[in-house]
Amino acid sequence: MSIPPPSGPHQPEGPVPAPRPPYGPPPYPRPPGGAGLPVYQPWTQGYRPYNTPAPVNGLAIASLVLGVLCCLPGAGLVLGLAGLRQIRRRGERGTGLAVGGAVLSGVGLLLWTLLFATGGASDLWHGVKEGARDGATVSLTEGQCFNAPGGALSGVTYDVDTVSCTGAHDGEVFASFRLPGGPYPQDDAVTGTADERCRALRDGYAMDGWAVPGYVDVYFLTPTEDGWAAGDREVTCVFGHTDEGGDLTGSLRNDETDLDADQVAYLKAAHVLNAALESVPDEKYTEDDLPGHRAWAGRVSAALGEQARMLRAHDWPAGTAGPVTALAAGLDKARAEWAEAAAARDADAFSAHYENGLDLIDPIRAIPVRSVLGLATTPPAVPDGEGGGTGMQV
Known part of the structure; x- marks a missing residue:
């Protein structure tokens, strides 16, 4: 058995959608038979379909940064509290940042207070300086x-x-x-x-x-x-x-910046002999190292010859030429004695020529030249023992 459809026009199932309003400027006419239907307005300037989030408060960000760094805890605490007030007044975001910054800054301020009260800040700074000094x-x-x-x-x-x-x-x-x-x-x-x-x-x-x-x-x-x-x-x-x-x-x-040319010429010649004399062997006694002492005597003999040559090669003033000539002649005699020491066959022969050669280069013999040149005339004292320099590590 079939049931016939109801009489009358066909009706769709479900609610009837409201008719869309016409486009165009308001007011909009009500649709026929549409009493009680809502009237729609189009989007206008000042209203957007998507909401724009509120900005994050800058003081809250600064407070959190200072709180994490713990460098200026007092400033971080003040900025955090000020940021909270601005957030409430302006409707900005960043409450969590401001609270976190204020808390961290407060803790940091408390720690700094304890360090200063107990002297820990001084120890900390000392450690920082020591660490920096290590490198x-x-x-x-x-x-x-x-x-x-x-x-x-x-x-x-x-x-x-x-x-x-x-x-x-x-x-x-x-x-x-x-x-x-x-x-x-x-x-x-x-x-x-x-x-x-x-x-x-x-x-x-x-x-x-x-x-x-x-x-x-x-x-x-x-x-x-x-x-x-x-x-x-x-x-x-x-x-x-x-x-x-x-x-x-x-x-x-006292160098070439404040000495005259004649003084420099004399001192450079003297340095040649000084360098040779300082190359003495480590063994103090000749018999303990005769070959070493003979080689040393040969270096001194060569230096004496070079010193005399340098003195004669310089153009000395009239008042200085005489003492320099006499000194150079004494150096020639000393060179011959040191050359004999360098060729000595035994320690006794070496010592005899060494003593003669040493007397001929006695510092006193240089005083006349030094006097006319305006240099120091008191020979340096000879130390009792040989000693090396003292060092300081950095």
């Missing part, structure tokens, strides 16, 4: 004077204070040089090289060794093993007082 090197240049920590030119130091050379000071830099690369040598090797090179370089800064007081010795600053690993290779040569804690006053510099 630092002392940098001094030729002609600078300085004071060392505790006044001692020995041990390990990370810093010195440069001062004027006119007043009291611990040391005066007269030269510097760089060591070759490679692995760090043993401390003794570094010290030995520094002592040898610095003593060879001192005459270039203080050309008239007689003008250097007897209480002055050669010291040096050398790199530590840690400094070597960081690339430090520099050795700084220094004049200092032989008594620990003793002061120097005034500069010891």
